[in-house]
Amino acid sequence: MAASQRKGEVVELERVDAAPGPAQHQHPDNAGFWESLHDGHLSLQRCGECETLRFPIATHCYECLSGEYAWESIDPHGTVDVAIRIHEAAAELPASGASLPEPWRSIAPYLTGAVDMKAGVRLPGRIICTCGEALTRGTPVRAVLLPASGGATVYGFAHTCVGTEK
């Protein structure tokens, strides 16, 4: 079945240690994304008919509505589109639609935002950076593997101040 085909040069992601965030609920129609992370790379869907690379994950193409697609490993490099610090004081917000659920409440402070990928899509993600440079738009970062609760793996981003790829 086309939906399970894999295309593209597989780029292995570096695993970076960090406090585990939550894990995504997986179901058969989104499993390809999470399986590729489990295998160590970041893949998105490319339409089998019009070849649009898409995000967010969806069963059909937003351009041509085709249900044919392949998971394609993408270049993990990009630049920060937007990043914010979730400050430690945010952990004190009373429970509401704006407060921090666990585990984020215990993890704060941390950085999160969105990254413009070389592949041409913008991806949301936590950003691991100890020097603070990644708060500046345009800063180069790379997708990495981060631990999530229950032993799961999610992707995030790391600045050059973190990990082995300097």
Add this chain to the structure above:
Amino acid sequence: MKLDACVVGVGTSESIGRPGRSALHLEFESFRAALADANLKKSDVTGMVTNWGTPRGVDYDEFAVAAGLDLTWVSQLWTHGRWAATAVQQAAMAVTMGLADVVAVINSAVTATGYALELPPMSSPLGGVDESFRDGGGPYGNWTLHGSPGAGAGAALVIEQYMDRYGATSADMAAIPVTMRAFGHLNPMAVRREEPLTVEQYLEEPELMGHMRSSDMCLAVDGATCLLVTSTQRARELGRPIVHIAGMQGVPATRNSYDFFSRPGMGSGVSPRYDYVAPKTFPVLEMAGVGRDDLDGFFTYDPFSPLVLMALERWGFCAAGEAAAYCRDQGIGLDSPLPMNTHGGSLAEGHLYGYGHMIEMVRQLRGEAGKRQIDDAKSLLWGTPWGDALVLTNEKVA
């Protein structure tokens, strides 16, 4: 068929934000208050639009049974500021089409720190499901998975983009919470009516999410609202000042309106980044027969301060990137070119999902806003950053 609908009654729960009453209790209070305001009996009400509260409210059928209503038309959405105008629009369409004579637009909510503590535990303060765990993320470009849970993080991402792109500062944005608080001091229902706020105090608050501080974030409150909508002919029989629902514009849904807290062009979430130029007019204004310069006030959904900037630019009151300086220099108070959210908005009154704003618009157009009154108010706009809108007018508009 021409739109023919008026708001003839408004009411809230007896207090906003005082815990201890269930959602049903609060909803009865707002319904009774609106009926009394309109000189109507419960048997006059034959339609209802309700939102299911966050995290707990009252379903339409629960209320119809509890209040002994006899309804010919109902609709139910879920509770979000996104649906406040749409709920009023549904009521307006229902009375225009004759599906119901008088429609109650009714909403109640109890919060995770209020009466929801008396209810069975829920997995999140929003209820059973955290929508930002959807495969496509949350509606504010927020992703719990990635550490941007909830609406506040979404607003913080947008204002970060805005400040970076246009050079706006927290000192500029301060005008929004400070003005809302000043209006709140004039609103006896406002939850923050006794809490002072100066620009200096605001800037001393620690940043919580990005550049957003505590006073940039509304308080979730236990409360209920009700607006009664009927035809113009029926409204004239009731002996109350007429407030027309004169123009309407719906919620757009495109990949470009992916983020509900951003105006177009900001590049939030998956949406494109470009130079947004607001149209010279909008369908909602054309339907109402008023120009943008004719408006006497502007009401917008403000759970977080940045949304005021987004709305001013979305609707063309300021050019892209100029709203922050406008708020700082011209202001948004009664003495400004365009008074906004004169009841104190969600930021000072408490979070009533936008219905508090619509009740205030009705009071303004009746001349019942007391010290908050906009001189000679004739036409008011509700418009959100994502693009839905209402124009309300009174009989002074030709």
